[in-house]
Amino acid sequence: xxxxxxxxxxxxxxxxxxxxFRCDPISExxxxxWYRQTLGQGxxxxxxxxxxxxxxxxxxxxxxxxxxxxxxxxxxxxxxxxEQGDSAMYLCASSLSGGAQYEQYFGPGTRLTVT
Amino acid sequence: AQSVTQPDIHITVSEGASxxxxxxxxxxxxxxxxxxxxxxxxxxxxxxKYFSGDTLVQGIKGFEAEFKRSQSSFNLRKPSVHWSDAxxxxxxxxxxxIIFGKGTRLHILP
Numbered sequence: 001x002x003x004x005x006x007x008x009x010x011x012x013x014x015x016x017x018x019x020x021f022r023c024d025p026i027s028e029x030x031x032x033x034w035y036r037q038t039l040g041q042g043x044x045x046x047x048x049x050x051x052x053x054x055x056x057x058x059x060x061x062x063x064x065x066x067x068x069x070x071x072x073x074x075x076x077x078x079x080x081x082x083e084q085g086d087s088a089m090y091l092c093a094s095s096l097s098g099g100a101q102y103e104q105y106f107g108p109g110t111r112l113t114v115t
Numbered sequence: 116a117q118s119v120t121q122p123d124i125h126i127t128v129s130e131g132a133s134x135x136x137x138x139x140x141x142x143x144x145x146x147x148x149x150x151x152x153x154x155x156x157x158x159x160x161x162x163x164k165y166f167s168g169d170t171l172v173q174g175i176k177g178f179e180a181e182f183k184r185s186q187s188s189f190n191l192r193k194p195s196v197h198w199s200d201a202x203x204x205x206x207x208x209x210x211x212x213i214i215f216g217k218g219t220r221l222h223i224l225p
Contacts, residue, residue, distance in 0.1 A: 003158075004158065025132075039217070040124075040217065041217055042207070042215030042216050043213075043215050043217050044183070045213060045214075048212075085149050100146075100147035100164075100166065100209040101166065103161055104161075104213070105158075107128045107158050108156065108158045109158065
């Protein structure tokens with residue numbers, strides 16, 4: 001396995017448009033996490049899945065954001081009616097299981113620019 | 116509130132010189148502690164982690180970190196930096212979820 005992959009790597013969209021990002025975790029990992037990283041900041045937790053179940057969502061995840069992991073494998077993050085403040089790097093990570101003893105492996109991220 | 120603080124936004128060192136990046140955490144109890152590195156176009160890579168036990172932790176790429184409970188610190192060190200170490204470094208702590216510091220960008224002078 002080559003690690004966590006994310007698609008697309010870059011996305012430029014106009015304000016008000018919807019965008020969807022995909023994350024493919026390491027195949028045997030049942031935990032999948034989404035983070036957002038803005039310029040000059042560290043990654044901030046958005047949400048995570050245990051298999052197909054979404055177990056926690058940050059208050060950062062407004063109702064314009066939705067994430068799915070329908071078959072417990074890949075995940076999608078959709079942002080509806082994008083705003084300029086949504087411009088950021090969106091990072092996905094996966095781990096074998098829950099708990100800090102299981103390392104989270106990060107993908108390269110999707111950089112979103114909202115014009 | 117739980118937080119991780121990296122007081123230095125930028126650090127510049129000469130190639131071959133020693134390095135120390137500072138990290139302080141604010142938690143009710145000692146969390147799990149991590150250092151990650153992020154290079155342009157690359158994902159975050161875990162350098163090392165501390166859970167318990169020996170307070171000096173060895174990591175990859177010649178990095179080490181020392182946990183000091185009395186100072187709530189987890190500083191990252193390397194005895195001799197290489198030009199390839201230029202990157203952004205994030206300290207992080209995990210209790211319930213991972214909280215990252217804002218990062219320190221390391222610049223290397225030839």
